[in-house]
Amino acid sequence: MSGTVIALERFEEAGKKIAEFLQADLSIYSDQAFPVAFTRPGPIVAVMSTGIAVRSIATLLKDKWSDPAVVVVDPGLTFAIPLVGGHHGANELARDLEELGLIPVITTATERAGKAAAEVVAGQQGCRVLNRDSTVAVNAALLDGDVPVYTVAGPAMVIAGPGVTLMCKEGEFSVGLGCRRGTSGKAVEEALRKALVVSGISEGEVSVYATTKKKAHEPGIIEGVRALGGTLIFLDDAVLSRHPPESPSRAGAVGLAGVAEPSALATSRKKELVMRKTIFGEVTVAIAR
Numbered sequence: 001m002s003g004t005v006i007a008l009e010r011f012e013e014a015g016k017k018i019a020e021f022l023q024a025d026l027s028i029y030s031d032q033a034f035p036v037a038f039t040r041p042g043p044i045v046a047v048m049s050t051g052i053a054v055r056s057i058a059t060l061l062k063d064k065w066s067d068p069a070v071v072v073v074d075p076g077l078t079f080a081i082p083l084v085g086g087h088h089g090a091n092e093l094a095r096d097l098e099e100l101g102l103i104p105v106i107t108t109a110t111e112r113a114g115k116a117a118a119e120v121v122a123g124q125q126g127c128r129v130l131n132r133d134s135t136v137a138v139n140a141a142l143l144d145g146d147v148p149v150y151t152v153a154g155p156a157m158v159i160a161g162p163g164v165t166l167m168c169k170e171g172e173f174s175v176g177l178g179c180r181r182g183t184s185g186k187a188v189e190e191a192l193r194k195a196l197v198v199s200g201i202s203e204g205e206v207s208v209y210a211t212t213k214k215k216a217h218e219p220g221i222i223e224g225v226r227a228l229g230g231t232l233i234f235l236d237d238a239v240l241s242r243h244p245p246e247s248p249s250r251a252g253a254v255g256l257a258g259v260a261e262p263s264a265l266a267t268s269r270k271k272e273l274v275m276r277k278t279i280f281g282e283v284t285v286a287i288a289r
Helices: 009-022 033-038 050-057 090-100 118-124 134-142 185-199 219-227 237-241 260-266
Strands: 004-007 025-028 044-047 070-073 079-084 127-129 167-169 173-179 206-212 232-235 273-280 283-288
Touching: 004 009, 004 033, 009 025, 009 044, 009 090, 025 033, 033 044, 033 050, 044 050, 050 070, 050 079, 070 090, 079 090, 118 127, 118 134, 118 167, 167 206, 173 185, 173 219, 173 260, 185 219, 185 273, 185 283, 206 260, 219 232, 232 260, 237 260, 260 273, 260 283
Parallel strands: 004 025, 004 044, 044 070, 173 206, 206 232
Antiparallel strands: 070 079, 127 167, 173 283, 273 283
16 A cells, blocks of 8 residues: 555554554654645555544645545554545555454445445446536435446447436546537547647547537537547536636537536546647547546
């Protein structure tokens, strides 16, 4: 495991024991210990009281999808308490510490009910969640009964409601695209290939291709993405509006602030554009990490 164990100086020996077991780095608690650990990959184990840990991380927390998992371990090495990121590795880490004799204190509702949350299923399948807001409804439904998991092999199109969590195989990049009405599949394919070459990205590094649902009946986009063997999803206006474009756009003609950049950003993990909106003939492409 890559990660960090932070221990109060008086509990250094307990911290060393956990760090050795997890093959993690050990840091002695200081004002900068947590801020530094938050910039490093991997989870954090805090050997201290929950009060100290809570006060230390409170101002560092931003988003459950990007914050590291944090597990608090008492100095007597009796309990392992997932503090944040239960569905993002903290629960699993607490259970791993059972091998040292610690008791995992799991408080997330789905795990207490013996169910795997949507985020957990995504991790087990080597996938990431595209429409993150959906997990609230899906995880709540899990408490009332079983929620089916469907696997769709591509090429395919999926139309899903807001209460359906969409997952796709892990990939570094998301590609957003738009085109003029009637653009051919060959033109879309060539534009996408050029965009990937210009960006130095291989087809295998693309997780998903995305566009507005207003283009769901545009055969050129469907055929172009299919030619690359990619996964194509259509996003509704509410999703796109949460990711305003960085470049000027003519998408106002279809009632949107933009298509390519918002689509790429909405389906990406880090929300960082690596290629701003670029026009290739009748096709507009943007790529985000």
